Amino acid sequence: MYGQQRQLAYAPTPYSYTPAPSTSATINLDEEVKLSTTSAERDLYESLAEVYSIIITLEALEKAYLKDSITESEYTETCSRLLKQYKSNLQDTTVANAFGDLETFKQEWDMECPRATERIRLGLPATVEQPSMKPAAQGSDSNAKSSLIVTATENFITLLDAIKIGMLEKDVLHPLLVDIIQAVNKVTDQDFENKSKIIQWLITLNQMKAAEKLSEDQAREIQFEIQQAYHGFKATL
Known part of the structure; x- marks a missing residue:
């Protein structure tokens, strides 16, 4: 009698689940997942991505300056521009609200950037702060x-x-x-x-x-x- 039973393709458990054909057919794994559905959302995410890249770039710039890998004039010009871009992005109320504050943003995206944090906190290049x-x-x-x-x-x-x-x-x-x-x-x-x-x-x-x-x-x-x-x-x- 047992020899005539149909063999199951897997060992059944109380939590076994077989997806319904109608549900699985609607999911396309090759389809790109869009973070935004409106132009306003897209602009917001682009601005936050810009802020993220500015912070990372500032961290690299500070390290380069400490290692004398960049001249003082190049450092001052680049740092001043990045700080202005950082402030400009956060002047938008929507971006500022989504950003929160620097420490929250860093924690959310697991960012380790102590030198950039100090530079943003002061708002001046190191060459201006202390010759x-x-x-x-x-x-x-x-x-x-x-x-x-x-x-x-x-x-x-x-x-x-x-x-x-x-x-x-x-x-x-x-x-x-x-x-x-x-x-x-x-x-x-x-x-x-x-x-x-x-x-x-x-x-x-x-x-x-x-x-x-x-x-x-x-x-x-x-x-x-x-x-x-x-x-x-x-x-x-």
Whole structure:
């Protein structure tokens, strides 16, 4: 009797499943899976992919700069462009909402990029943040150095005046702080008292949206700390 039973093609289990012909026939394994169904979704995914590639490229650029595989001028130009592209992509509200924040984005896509993270956090190339060599004007040309000192002093005063009259928006103060750090670095490559405060305020402002403003307490704090940095700068002259 058992010899006459039909042999099964597989060993049956309580969870065995045979797909229905009608269901399996509708699946084409060679068909490309589309992430988006509308042009808006496609634009969003393209923007997020662009942000991803910018972060990866920044990480590689920072490593190349540390290894002297790229000149300072090439590094500065490329880094500045990448940072601008990063900010430009995230100015779109839809992209910014989908992106979240940098740490969340990195965790979601399993990204290890500490150098790029620090560069984005500051928003400036390393060559602007801290010069790697003494300016040519030091010692050899007192007139040129005097001119650089005047420019740095004017930049400090311009920023402090802007704060005093209530111009506290990120898109006003951040460029003025960039002017200050660039100007003082042309005068001296030495750290001076409270110079780090300039960098810290650059980081704070860089995390804000363009139209965001400092609070009243922040305004008083930045005014005090930039004045202290100005005094520290003058003490080195």
